Amino acid sequence: MSVLIFTEAVNGKIKKSSLEAVTYGSKVAAALGTQAVALNLNPGGADLSELGKYGASKVIVGKNASLASFDSQVYTAAIAEVAASVGATVVVTVNDSLGKAVAPRLSARLKAGLVAGATTLPNTAIGFNVTKNVFSGKAKAHYNIVSAVKVISLMPNAVQPEANGSAASVEEVNLNIGVSAKTVIKEVKRASTDKIALPEAELVVSAGRGMKGPENWGIVEDLANVVGAATACSRPVADIGWRPHHEHVGQTGVAIRPNLYIAIGISGAIQHLAGVNQSKTIVVINKDPEAPFFKAADYGVVGDAFEIVPRLTEAFKKYKAGH
Amino acid sequence: MKILVCISQVPDTTTKIAFTDGNTKFAEAGVQWIVNPYDEWYALVRALEIQEKGGSTVTLLNVGPAANDAVIRKALAIGGDDAVRIDADPKESYFVAAQIAAYAKSESFDLVLFGKETINYNGAEVPGMVAELLDAPFISQASKLEVEGSGIVCERPTEAGVEVVSSSTPVVVSAQKGMSEARIPNMRGIMAARTKPLKVVAAVAVDTLTEVTSFSLPDAKSAVKLISPDNMDELVRLLHEEAKVI
Numbered sequence: 328m329s330v331l332i333f334t335e336a337v338n339g340k341i342k343k344s345s346l347e348a349v350t351y352g353s354k355v356a357a358a359l360g361t362q363a364v365a366l367n368l369n370p371g372g373a374d375l376s377e378l379g380k381y382g383a384s385k386v387i388v389g390k391n392a393s394l395a396s397f398d399s400q401v402y403t404a405a406i407a408e409v410a411a412s413v414g415a416t417v418v419v420t421v422n423d424s425l426g427k428a429v430a431p432r433l434s435a436r437l438k439a440g441l442v443a444g445a446t447t448l449p450n451t452a453i454g455f456n457v458t459k460n461v462f463s464g465k466a467k468a469h470y471n472i473v474s475a476v477k478v479i480s481l482m483p484n485a486v487q488p489e490a491n492g493s494a495a496s497v498e499e500v501n502l503n504i505g506v507s508a509k510t511v512i513k514e515v516k517r518a519s520t521d522k523i524a525l526p527e528a529e530l531v532v533s534a535g536r537g538m539k540g541p542e543n544w545g546i547v548e549d550l551a552n553v554v555g556a557a558t559a560c561s562r563p564v565a566d567i568g569w570r571p572h573h574e575h576v577g578q579t580g581v582a583i584r585p586n587l588y589i590a591i592g593i594s595g596a597i598q599h600l601a602g603v604n605q606s607k608t609i610v611v612i613n614k615d616p617e618a619p620f621f622k623a624a625d626y627g628v629v630g631d632a633f634e635i636v637p638r639l640t641e642a643f644k645k646y647k648a649g650h
Numbered sequence: 651m652k653i654l655v656c657i658s659q660v661p662d663t664t665t666k667i668a669f670t671d672g673n674t675k676f677a678e679a680g681v682q683w684i685v686n687p688y689d690e691w692y693a694l695v696r697a698l699e700i701q702e703k704g705g706s707t708v709t710l711l712n713v714g715p716a717a718n719d720a721v722i723r724k725a726l727a728i729g730g731d732d733a734v735r736i737d738a739d740p741k742e743s744y745f746v747a748a749q750i751a752a753y754a755k756s757e758s759f760d761l762v763l764f765g766k767e768t769i770n771y772n773g774a775e776v777p778g779m780v781a782e783l784l785d786a787p788f789i790s791q792a793s794k795l796e797v798e799g800s801g802i803v804c805e806r807p808t809e810a811g812v813e814v815v816s817s818s819t820p821v822v823v824s825a826q827k828g829m830s831e832a833r834i835p836n837m838r839g840i841m842a843a844r845t846k847p848l849k850v851v852a853a854v855a856v857d858t859l860t861e862v863t864s865f866s867l868p869d870a871k872s873a874v875k876l877i878s879p880d881n882m883d884e885l886v887r888l889l890h891e892e893a894k895v896i
């Protein structure tokens with residue numbers, strides 16, 4: 328028996344979300360009285376023994392030329408093969424773009440119930456009960472996974488990485504896999520390097536129709552630059568072409584859960600809130616004291632964004648200079 | 651291309667979320683049902699755009715009870731040749747995926763299109779499961795889809811940037827914003843939808859792997875703290891000292 332955690336590394340570094348997953352997986356293993364095994368299929372020079380500190384008793388590096396494809400079918404076969412070899416009863420992945428492609432496949436392949444986007448440790452007192460957000464964050468559902476083998480795709484940022492242990496041994500294993508990739512990544516168009524990718528951003532500055540026009544976004548970008556935040560927008564702003572579509576957050580755009588979300592000139596419609604209501608702290612700047620967004624906010628400033636935003640930027644500059 | 655578009659029925663985006671039966675069931679009384687926006691705006695419309703270039707068929711598929719027929723007709727009003735409803739309560743992702751896979755296998759589709767997730771359960775679970783059950787490649791959360799020769803090319807935003815991915819067919823794709831623009835059904839579409847074939851198919855027997863034991867509402871947010879517009883230093887101080895987010 329064991330708990331298997333699928334981890335990822337980029338640019339020679341283990342992803343933070345993978346450290347979270349190993350911390351999570353080792354707690355699940357402790358609750359089940361078994362060991363946590365971490366798996367990596369593309370280490371790219373990262374020091375994987377580090378994963379021991381987060382609770383993995385062993386790290387397996389799976390080797391096969393086809394893994395360079397990042398194809399979900401190949402990755403699923405690889406993880407399933409390792410899961411069988413270590414007798415995994417729980418497989419943990421991260422609910423990021425690779426995890427979202429792989430975890431459901433793994434679930435179907437292993438006939439293992441899946442909770443995608445889990446936010447809590449399993450409650451084993453009432454079965455194997457895991458919580459996730461549903462109805463775009465307007466409610467939570469508590470799921471029992473009733474199959475013998477279970478797959479959990481962990482929501483990034485739901486737990487904090489905890490490094491209390493010591494380095495683990497790393498073992499390389501040649502995998503058979505047995506399927507070949509039918510997809511080919513032809514190119515990765517990178518966002519300009521000075522911009523922070525929205526889904527990953529811890530700090531986000533967002534603006535809506537209250538900005539009146541695209542020519543006024545300078546003050547929003549100035550604030551974002553000083554804060555070190557990614558920029559986002561409401562849907563109508565993307566639809567009228569004031570801002571690029573990938574900045575649209577909400578129920579039908581990108582769903583985010585940063586530490587800080589600053590909303591400027593956004594009314595706070597229910598569909599907008601659905602994509603941002605899981606932010607840790609929400610600041611709302613709006614000239615209408617009745618704007619619904621204030622009900623979802625932690626801090627509010629009632630007034631004209633064109634006056635307030637530059638002042639806030641100055642205040643951040645002062646703060647940054649002193650810290 | 652033979653295209654299958656899987657559509658789910660979800661509560662209207664403005665629905666007030668509440669539960670009954672000791673918080674074990676979603677309160678459906680008075681709820682307006684719509685086609686899941688990702689399925690309608692992106693998956694279905696893109697399928698129709700491909701069809702409009704000629705040589706393709708578009709079939710809509712829903713797993714659900716007879717009460718879903720109204721929403722299936724709403725989708726047919728946007729377009730599509732015909733629809734299939736697999737007659738079952740869509741209990742959970744694996745159960746639904748197994749139904750879709752069984753049907754898709756029997757009809758050998760070239761392209762099985764999904765929305766990226768349902769707005770009620772936010773699972774993003776069904777499409778990948780179907781891909782695995784069909785032993786097919788899967789491009790998840792695609793924001794662009796073009797047919798090229800006998801295969802497809804998609805764009806897919808990831809943490810690292812936008813991937814350009816090609817695949818052979820048959821292939822499973824889940825669609826998100828960017829793939830197409832929402833269409834509003836016109837009178838002709840609504841009239842035509844009434845007479846388009848809607849076939850009802852019996853479900854296959856499948857084990858369920860998960861069950862919802864209860865629902866709960868998020869912890870109530872404490873009241874907003876209002877800061878004077880003249881004191882932005884105070885806001886920054888609170889973000890640092892109280893909220894501890896900077």
Ligand SMILES: Cc1cc2nc3c(=O)[nH]c(=O)nc-3n(C[C@H](O)[C@H](O)[C@H](O)COP(=O)(O)OP(=O)(O)OC[C@H]3O[C@@H](n4cnc5c(N)ncnc54)[C@H](O)[C@@H]3O)c2cc1C
Pocket residue numbers: 534535536537538560561562563564575576577578579580591592593594595596597598599602612613614615618630631632633663687
């Ligand atoms: C099915 C469906 C899905 C949707 N999905 C999304 C989604 O994913 N994301 C999304 O954002 N929306 C979505 N919407 C749209 C949503 O309902 C709202 O229409 C939209 O969020 C409103 O955008 P807004 O707040 O920028 O504009 P408005 O509602 O026009 O609000 C502008 C705000 O700016 C304030 N303001 C004006 N001038 C100033 C000033 N000088 N200083 C400060 N404040 C000012 C006003 O008081 C007002 O509150 C969806 C709608 C539907 C029907």
Ligand SMILES: Nc1ncnc2c1ncn2[C@@H]1O[C@H](COP(=O)(O)O)[C@@H](O)[C@H]1O
Pocket residue numbers: 656657658659686688689711712713714740743746763764765766767768771772773774775776777
């Ligand atoms: N009952 C259903 N019938 C048909 N398609 C469905 C059903 N449920 C989900 N889907 C499809 O699967 C996608 C992802 O759903 P989910 O995994 O539940 O988030 C949806 O966008 C639909 O395309």
